[in-house]
Amino acid sequence: MRRRKLEPTKQQLSSLPPEPREKTRGLEGGQPMAVIVKVKEPGYVPEGFRVRSRIDACLFTADATPQGLEAAEHDPRVESIAAAERLEPPR
Numbered sequence: 001m002r003r004r005k006l007e008p009t010k011q012q013l014s015s016l017p018p019e020p021r022e023k024t025r026g027l028e029g030g031q032p033m034a035v036i037v038k039v040k041e042p043g044y045v046p047e048g049f050r051v052r053s054r055i056d057a058c059l060f061t062a063d064a065t066p067q068g069l070e071a072a073e074h075d076p077r078v079e080s081i082a083a084a085e086r087l088e089p090p091r
Contacts, residue, residue, distance in 0.1 A: 032063035034084035039077055046072045 037049065042057035048068015052061040061084055064072070072078045 035064045036082045038079040041077045044077050
């Protein structure tokens, strides 16, 4: 049996909501951005990051300055950084 690759239609694509601007809103004005950070060294917090909540010794949420995010890209102790997204209750 041959598998078919499903492609979205133009109508389906046009009905998708736009990407929320909240992910980058803080960076545009030089304001801190909410992120989720995973580091390789327990307890380590990169410069330019303010911990909001610890999940474990290497994983936490934080507010990060644009300069802190840029510096963290080259920090060998930072494993990953992701934009925190506000969760909406189900409708």
